[in-house]
Structure formats: structure tokens, C-alpha cells
Amino acid sequence: MSKILQLQNLGAKQNWIGGSFHDSSSGKSISVISPYFNKEIATIPDSNSDDIDLAVKNANTAFPAWAATNIRDRAQVMFNLKSIMEKDIEHLAHLIALDNGKTVADAKGSILRGIEVIEFAISLPNMLQGESSNVGNGISCTMTHEPLGVVAGITPFNFPVMVPLWMIPISITSGNCFILKPSEQTPLAALKLAEYYKEAGLPDGVLNVVNGSQEAVESICEHPDIKAVAFVGSSKVAKIVYSRSTASGKRALCLGGAKNYMIVVPDADQDSTAKGLLASSMGSAGQRCMAASVTVAVADVDSIINQLVEEAKSFQLGVDMGTIVSKVALERITGYIDEAEAMGAKVLVDGRNPSPPEGYPDGYWLGPTILDGVGPEWPCATEEIFGPVLTIVRTETLESAMKIENENPYGNAAAVFTTSGQVAKTISESASAGMIGINIGVPVPREPFSFGGWNESKYGHGDITGRSGVDFWTNLKKVTSRWPESTETWKKYF
Numbered sequence: 001m002s003k004i005l006q007l008q009n010l011g012a013k014q015n016w017i018g019g020s021f022h023d024s025s026s027g028k029s030i031s032v033i034s035p036y037f038n039k040e041i042a043t044i045p046d047s048n049s050d051d052i053d054l055a056v057k058n059a060n061t062a063f064p065a066w067a068a069t070n071i072r073d074r075a076q077v078m079f080n081l082k083s084i085m086e087k088d089i090e091h092l093a094h095l096i097a098l099d100n101g102k103t104v105a106d107a108k109g110s111i112l113r114g115i116e117v118i119e120f121a122i123s124l125p126n127m128l129q130g131e132s133s134n135v136g137n138g139i140s141c142t143m144t145h146e147p148l149g150v151v152a153g154i155t156p157f158n159f160p161v162m163v164p165l166w167m168i169p170i171s172i173t174s175g176n177c178f179i180l181k182p183s184e185q186t187p188l189a190a191l192k193l194a195e196y197y198k199e200a201g202l203p204d205g206v207l208n209v210v211n212g213s214q215e216a217v218e219s220i221c222e223h224p225d226i227k228a229v230a231f232v233g234s235s236k237v238a239k240i241v242y243s244r245s246t247a248s249g250k251r252a253l254c255l256g257g258a259k260n261y262m263i264v265v266p267d268a269d270q271d272s273t274a275k276g277l278l279a280s281s282m283g284s285a286g287q288r289c290m291a292a293s294v295t296v297a298v299a300d301v302d303s304i305i306n307q308l309v310e311e312a313k314s315f316q317l318g319v320d321m322g323t324i325v326s327k328v329a330l331e332r333i334t335g336y337i338d339e340a341e342a343m344g345a346k347v348l349v350d351g352r353n354p355s356p357p358e359g360y361p362d363g364y365w366l367g368p369t370i371l372d373g374v375g376p377e378w379p380c381a382t383e384e385i386f387g388p389v390l391t392i393v394r395t396e397t398l399e400s401a402m403k404i405e406n407e408n409p410y411g412n413a414a415a416v417f418t419t420s421g422q423v424a425k426t427i428s429e430s431a432s433a434g435m436i437g438i439n440i441g442v443p444v445p446r447e448p449f450s451f452g453g454w455n456e457s458k459y460g461h462g463d464i465t466g467r468s469g470v471d472f473w474t475n476l477k478k479v480t481s482r483w484p485e486s487t488e489t490w491k492k493y494f
Contacts, residue, residue: 041099092192099189106283140480145475152178154233228252235256236257259381261295263296264296268417278311285324292442330366337371347369355367415436
């Protein structure tokens with residue numbers, strides 16, 4: 001790995017409120033640690049309810065003018081933003097990598113996926129032009145999407161630009177003003193994103209970024225002037241945020257964790273399947289809700305597993321995979337591996353004694369790990385590990401494979417690797433998940449198709465991107481009109 005990431009102290013960061021940086025009134029701060037170096041690279045405010053209130057007041061002030069702005073002018077800001085981000089993508093990718101532990105290539109890919117949502121937001125003037133129809137004799141009905149007001153998003157550490165871009169472009173192009181609370185583990189890219197928006201011409205107060213931890217989240221959930229909250233993170237916290245937000249009368253959509261299953265049958269193509277299993281489970285060091293961390297091997301697929309093992313052994317840390325986000329996370333993931341081994345799992349590939357890339361000896365490194373001979377009820381097969389660990393569960397029939405998938409309490413994604421259309425149809429129709437992959441290990445829908453799972457992977461109705469995202473961030477207004485004929489002679493007015 002070339003030494004592309006230089007340790008640097010970025011100093012004390014602030015909140016972004018009303019178009020400029022502001023100190024927090026809390027007087028408390030949070031240390032931001034780079035997982036590449038195990039050292040502090042910045043501090044951020046641990047904001048309190050007063051900071052959230054200040055952001056809400058600025059957003060409320062900006063809302064009337066922004067909502068009244070022609071949607072084409074709002075979309076033009078998104079067009080400008082896309083150009084700015086594309087020109088500065090190298091810098092932003094390095095910032096994400098330093099803050100998050102991704103490789104620069106992985107960080108860049110996540111930015112590009114976020115930019116796809118910006119492109120969708122640019123198209124909203126065509127989508128939100130309103131619908132009108134004559135519904136009766138002399139009666140017409142018109143329907144429009146109206147902004148809610150001040151809304152908020154709470155985003156996770158693993159995609160510090162992509163996930164905010166799932167929310168912000170659609171929300172503010174629809175006419176809302178937005179408050180972002182990024183992960184306190186990876187906040188730096190979100191602050192940079194706010195600067196890009198200002199450069200793109202976004203009026204002050206339309207986007208605000210407030211850093212912090214529990215108090216900031218609770219204040220967002222309970223603030224009476226925040227109309228909607230979107231959240232991405234663990235299922236445990238998603239359920240809490242959803243409950244507190246809806247109890248406060250807000251609209252809420254909270255995406256949680258996952259345990260995604262990849263079903264492999266004997267007729268699957270060996271090379272593409274082995275590569276697909278590895279890419280899905282180890283991409284982003286397994287720290288993504290779309291990682292398919294369990295392979296359900298149906299009957300004899302040993303040739304595929306053997307190639308998978310060889311492919312995994314050739315992985316280079318720092319090139320093919322970055323670090324784990326924190327020391328605590330590294331210890332938790334390693335604990336799952338230790339536990340599975342003690343329960344009798346075969347460790348086909350062991351990442352617990354990694355060789356760090358040159359120049360990064362203190363990073364939170366963990367190599368690809370593959371566990372075989374695991375029972376479907378074991379913790380490593382049922383709980384979200386959120387790391388580069390692939391668990392293999394063996395079964396003899398497709399029916400039993402589907403039973404294992406269906407008993408999973410989550411429902412984010414599922415995949416099948418096969419050359420049989422009938423098998424693919426069976427899995428896609430019966431899997432209990434919101435996103436299905438056929439010979440695709442990471443079945444993320446591309447815009448305008450929406451992102452979202454089922455079951456304990458989501459609390460709330462709808463999806464976070466695409467047309468469903470527009471529906472979440474807006475209210476429908478229906479105007480029904482009837483104009484009676486007048487006996488007034490209008491000729492005298494012309």
C-alpha cells in the first residue's frame with residue numbers, strides 16, 4: 001500500500017449552522033480517532049439540546065423562502081453540487097479514508113453512489129410537476145407534493161457521505177430544510193459536504209450539521225419543530241429513534257441492521273460465485289448493512305468454497321480492504337470468531353493475525369475470515385457481526401436453505417447464486433427480504449429504484465431513496481376545483 005494517507009491533526013471542528021461554523025454551547029468535545037493510526041485527528045462538539053434548537057431556528061427562518069423557491073432553481077443547486085463533488089472527489093475520498101478506515105478506492109466508490117442520488121434529485125422538477133385530471137363534469141383535481149418544513153437525518157459511521165446523500169438531496173430539493181447529525185466516529189466528511197452545498201449556492205440555514213452523541217439524537221427525536229426524522233444504524237438504536245420520534249408526533253423512517261444470506265446451489269458458476277461471495281462479505285471490511293455475511297451452501301458446492309478460500313487468502317490489507325472503524329469494534333468482531341471456533345467451527349481463513357501494510361502498524365486491522373461447519377442457530381450465523389467474517393452453513397436441500405433464511409429476524413437483503421431460472425424464481429419469491437440479488441452479492445437498487453429492507457431491518461413505512469424517498473419527505477396536497485358558469489359579460493374587460 002502506498003503511503004497515501006498522512007497522519008494530520010485537523011484541529012477542533014465546529015457545528016455548521018446557518019451557513020457558517022459555530023461553537024457548541026455544551027463545552028464538551030469528542031475525540032475523532034483515525035483507525036489507520038490509532039491517533040486523534042480532530043475533535044468535534046458533543047452538542048446539546050440548545051445546539052439542536054439553534055439549528056432548528058435557523059432552518060425555520062430559511063424555510064419559507066426556500067419552499068417558495070422554484071423547484072428548478074432548487075434542482076440547479078444539486079446540479080452545481082454534483083460538479084463540485086466530482087472535481088474534489090480525490091480529496092473527499094482521502095478524508096473519508098483517514099476518518100473511517102476505508103481504502104481510498106472504496107471511499108471513492110461510495111461517493112459516486114451518493115452522487116447517483118444527487119442526479120435523481122436533479123430530475124425532481126420533472127417528477128414533481130403535479131398531477132391534474134378532470135374527475136367530473138366541470139370538476140378538476142390537482143395533486144402536488146409539498147415540503148414538510150424542518151426535517152432531520154441521523155447517519156452511521158460506515159458511509160459518511162453516501163448515507164447523508166440518500167437523505168439530503170431529495171429532502172431539500174423537495175423544499176425542506178435539513179439538520180444532519182453525522183456519526184461522532186466519522187464526522188469530518190459531513191462538515192465538508194456542508195461547505196460544498198454552500199459553494200453550490202444553497203441558501204444559509206437550509207442545511208445544518210450538528211455533531212454530537214446521545215443528547216443530540218434525543219433532542220432531534222423530541223424537538224417539536226422537526227417534522228420528520230430518518231435514521232440509519234443498528235436495529236437496536238433504530239427502534240429507539242423510531243419510537244421516540246413517532247411518540248413526539250413525527251414521521252420517522254429508521255433503517256437498522258442486517259444478517260444477509262447468500263444461497264449457493266451446485267449449478268452456480270464457480271468463478272463468478274466465489275468472487276461474488278468474497279466481494280459481498282469482505283467489501284468495506286464487512287462494515288455495511290448489505291454485506292452478505294452468511295453463505296448457505298446447498299449440497300456439494302465444495303469447489304466453489306475452495307476457490308473462495310484461495311481468493312480470500314490473496315486479499316491485501318490496505319488495497320483490497322481497509323481497517324475496522326475502532327478498537328472496540330475490532331475486539332467485538334474478534335470475539336465472535338473466537339466463540340465460533342470454541343463451538344467447533346472450522347476456520348478456513350483466519351484474519352486474526354493480520355500483516356498490516358507498511359507504514360500503518362497501529363491500525364485496526366483484521367483480515368478476511370471464513371468459518372465453516374457452523375450451525376444455523378449459532379451467534380456468528382444469526383447476529384450482525386459487522387466485520388470481514390463469512391459464515392458457511394451447510395444444508396442438503398433448497399427447502400431447508402429457505403427455512404434458514406426465513407427464520408432470520410432481519411430482512412435487508414438475500415441473494416442466490418445459480419444458473420437455474422426456476423431456482424432464482426423460487427428464492428426471489430420466497431425470501432423474506434426487501435432487496436434480492438440473483439448472482440449479485442450486493443443487491444443495492446440503483447436510482448430511481450429505492451433502498452430499504454423488511455422486518456427488523458426497518459422501522460417505519462417506505463424506503464429511503466427513489467420515489468419512495470420523495471413520498472417520505474413530502475405531504476400530498478389535493479385541490480379539487482369547480483368553477484360555476486357566470487352570467488357576467490367579460491367583453492368589457494378586454
